[in-house]
Amino acid sequence: MPLTQVSSRLIEDTLRYVLGANGTSDYTFTGKGLTGTVNDPTLTLSRGHTYVFENRNSANAHPFYIKTSIANGGTNDAYNTGVTNNGGAGGTEIVFTVPHDAPDLLYYQCSSHSNMAGQLKIAGAVADGSITAAKLGNGSVTADKIGSGQVTEVKLATNAVTQTKIADNAVIVDKLPDSVISTAKIADNAVTNAKINGMAASKLTGALPAISGANLTGITAGITEADQWRVTSDFTMGTSAANITSNWERNDTTFDKIGTGMSVDGSTGHWTFPSTGIWLIQVHWIGERSTGATHWGYHYIFGMNDGNQSNGFELAKSYIGNAANNNRNTAFMQCMFDVTNTTTHKVLFGYYDYYVGTTVYKGNTNKNENSYTFIKLGET
16 A cells, blocks of 8 residues: 555544564554654553554564463464454454453564564443453452442342341341241240230140149139137136237147238237238137026127227127036137238237126137137238
8 A cells, every 4th residue: 555545544544553563673553642653652542442453564474463461472362352353464454342341451462573562551431231240350349339229139049148147136027927937936935924915725735734823923822821729728707808818829730821820919919910811710619607607708809900909899799608507608700801901900809708707718729629710811
């Protein structure tokens, strides 16, 4: 091609380079961005653009290769992506359309003379969709390069989310479908009383373990307090009212108390309840007439709600009378007493002989001739 035609073509097409040679040491370039003829220049090429390298050297004299490395010389490391006629000579046009994923640095080199070489710097933006998976290094995409909300369900592989990737308390009730928690997913002893809202009788199967009243909420545990006392020896009833203050013992032959039990003040005869509640008090007593005179023996239960006997009141009363000499009579009395305060609410047992003061109040340490029973029926 005449030089006038070459010059005209260079002006019209600024992406074309014409190659000559300086012996076997250098390629000579004329073309875009070069002033005159330049030996082995470093060229800057843009991604997505096409460049033509017209090798004017004689056939087979200086084959022109675009390469990824010039260390090995010859035809080694040729870069053929986007290149037509790579290694061309003798007027051949080597056409290079720079891929968007091309390396940032390529080289050109003569396959016959390794000194004839230079750099091709690849510049320019990466086009949309041009970076493929093969061009990404392992671990190269970091968390801060992923936009918020960009990882969708279809991008998660099956079984990809493991336990260690779920934050504590991250799974809330709304995220659990109905009926998804099976028996196998509930740990032993994990369901506590507070998590049970009622239970149908049909759900109770098999043998039930022993249940104590103390472990049942809202269910009366039966009798929690019961006590029985008796008078251990005889005494004669006088004509003046008096409290029984002595000769007391708890029944120790046929019964032992339930709960804490009652206590009596030996100086006043006042009885103290172990707990508040509705109490049933029962008295069974035997009196014996010791003379022939007509008379009556009285026995009573006396209550107090302020701890003061002078402000007290009769809860129950019974009597025996008109008995022959040495003849015994039996009487029974009972009452219910609402104890709301164990410090102020007390009872005592009193007696008197209405006529001559000769009725004998019977006592026995081996059996209940006169007995006093206290049973707590329920809460106040």
